[in-house]
Amino acid sequence: VLAQVWAATRRGVDGQPVEVEVHVSNGFPGFSIVGLPDAAVRESRDRVRSALLSCGRRWPQRRVTVNLAPSGLKKAGPGLDLAIAVGVLGAQGELPESATEGLAFVGELGLDGSLRPVPGLLALLWCLATRAPRGVVVPMSCAEEARLVLGPLARPVGCLRELLAVLTGQGSWPQVPSPEASLASPAPAPLSQPDLAEVRGQHLGRRALEVAAAGRHHLLLVGPPGSGKTMLATRLPGLLPDLTREEALEVARVWSTAGVRWPGGGLPQRPPFRAPHHGITAVGLVGGGTDLAPGELSLAHRGVLFLDELGELAARTLQALREPLEEGVIRLARAGAREVLPAKILLVAAMNPCPCGEGLPGGWCRCRPPERARYLQRISGPLLDRFDLVVTVPRVQAEDLLGQGPGESTAVVARRVAGARAAAERRRAAAERRDPKGRSSAGRVEEDPQAAWSPEARQLVAQQVAQGKLSARGVAKVATVARTVADLGGRETVGQVDVAEALALRAGVEALIPDRRW
């Protein structure tokens, strides 16, 4: 009369195991679900009933109570359908308890008993891995995804009838095409990424992309419309190295939670690139809602988030970027739930220097100064501080482009980026060996930025400070960027060239001072 079956529901990017208890007793026929179900879970009653009848099973003409434990946790989504259906059969005595022992069930049911995929499957499987020693039953269409987490313990089935056949001992687990075969069949077409070689001129902008990719420096491009900001930004992901397996799993998990399919399917290999429209809300960016769904920041985890028209974003949305950029995670706290979403991103933003777009020195800006000031004040100081690289991208004259051949291709620059990252990693490891505990409380070993600087480099920075062109914070920014530039050039010592480039890559900050005061 009582059956217990394991399933899971989603909380943020994590899964939460749910024990589905079904009790069938004498009494007036009826069906009730307790344990804070949402609308989709409550409706599963009708789906489960139709699916069971379609499979030729009886629906109990008795009182059915379904409890979803832990009862205090809100359950969302239709992924509990399958577990409820199995539980109902178990409680009627149509399935022996041993048949469901050690198994967990995740899937949405169709009225004909077919199984449909569930968003956030990866997270659900992750949390069920320890509860279900015999495996987790998943919809066939999610077989590949499930296998990433569970390997052979993923039990994909096509429909409820098939599953019941297995559970009652009348069949065996259905065969699934092997991962190699499945990968071979859809031919994983490499995502067509724009190549850096297509960008003519824009030497400084190209260099900014390279440095951003090598040192994970957030980049802000400032320029008039049509100067190539977007063109540059879309070429950044191509410079990043492939994802490691752990990174890929993190990315896949976030994407699956958000219910967004990875283009091409399978495990992501390249870092994600997200470019939301500037009308995005703060919640759309950082995530939230009642089920604490991940936002664009999390979808761009381990990849690139491109915010075009940064100056047109709502002020609230902009300010919401501040902590995630600093910490790499988003700590959401809502009345009913708390969640930490991953957000290790490389941010590229593009904006015009003023509302009309022509406000760079030498341009014909038609904005009134208060308009311009209002526009620029939205990019608050603290937000601007998150960008190590601020580059002005002036409009390129057509005749300047004619004489120039194609620049270096993405592949060439990506190799340099990989080399620079390796050098930085070696240095970090060496510093960790010297001082295993780390100097900062965050556990990160911070280098002294000016430790390995040539005298000319120091002099150049000192000169900038003396002229009032560089603040203390500016010095720190220039120091980290100069280090990356030196790594790209394969130099152990940061020289004058590296500092000069770092200064040039930050010079755009001046374009964002609302009113140049005289």
Added chain:
Amino acid sequence: VSDLGREGGEDPSPQGVRLACPSRPEGFRPAPLTLAELDVAALARVAVNPNLVGRLLAGWTPREAWVAVLAGRHPADLDGRLARAAADLDRRQLAARLVRLGVRVCWRETPDFPARLARDPRGPSVLFVQGRRDLLHAGPVVAVVGSRAATHYGLEVANWFGEALGAAGVVVAGGLGRGVEAAAQAGALRSKGPGPLAVVGGGLGRPLAGEELRQQRAVVERGAVVTELAPGVPERPWTLALRCRSLVGLSEVVLVVEAGERSGALRSVREARRQGVPVLVVPGPVTSPANRGGHRLVAAGQAALAFEPADVLATLGQDRGRPHEPAGKKARQPLAGLSSAAQAVAGRLGGDPVSVDWLVAVTGLSLAEVVVALQELAGAGWALATAGLWRCGPPG
């Protein structure tokens, strides 16, 4: 003090009254405001139009004029409008306002009224001065006028001229607010000179905000703000037109930095021609419409060129060679001593800001070489950067 509001009776202290000012700290002694000054201010407030004030004061002492206006028997008050306004005027409030703002009033009869203004029959008859009153006689005055919506080039040139003229002991005059005139005054404030003179087209004590307020505070501290209009008179197109005549009337030279073909700065130029004040024009890029008005003046022979502050001093009769290098700034190092890359880059820099990309394209050097060369040039005083774009800066 209580007698201020009562007219016609014997004033207890005919030489002057002192008002306590609640907004000032204790122990602060505001400058004494004489009864005559208050009378003139009251006349100006009632008449609003400065030309009418001149007619009210012509041949009358301030006291006589005020009493006559109040009694409705001043011949310049044709329809009794002034008498009604005078009856409604709260003189005590006006006096408190003048004292609070630290405003002094001078008119044609007072000794500190600028002599040249007093000689011009079409000139102003009253001036309200906030700040350093002695500034009207502190040295030669040069009006720097130009576009409010100035280009970077214009702002920079105005700033350079302002600083150099200030250092040479010249009083730099202009308006408050934005653009060329504000930039020139900021330059004068930075120099050790006598401080700037702002001539505004509205009554003093107008509520200001933002840039204008900052500028006003700085000018009042080191220099002076001057207007023909009584406190509380709002800024209107016709008051701005009046501003030109006082500005030019106070100045010995008018210097135009960036005036487009329809620029308001040209109004000051017309006024200067009427008053016989020499006009100088700082040239700019011929490609830029922001300079066409000024260039046209030179082409028509109505103005002379000034391409460095020494030209202005020469026109003032202060030709002292080049003694006015602002202190603390190094002269440019000779180009010949710099690296060949720096020389190549320097050859491509002009007044228009250019991008690093353009320099890379035209010099054939690598990005790294160009950025190093630019830093070298900046250190040597040859290049200036704004927002990542580079050009030749003023040598000062």
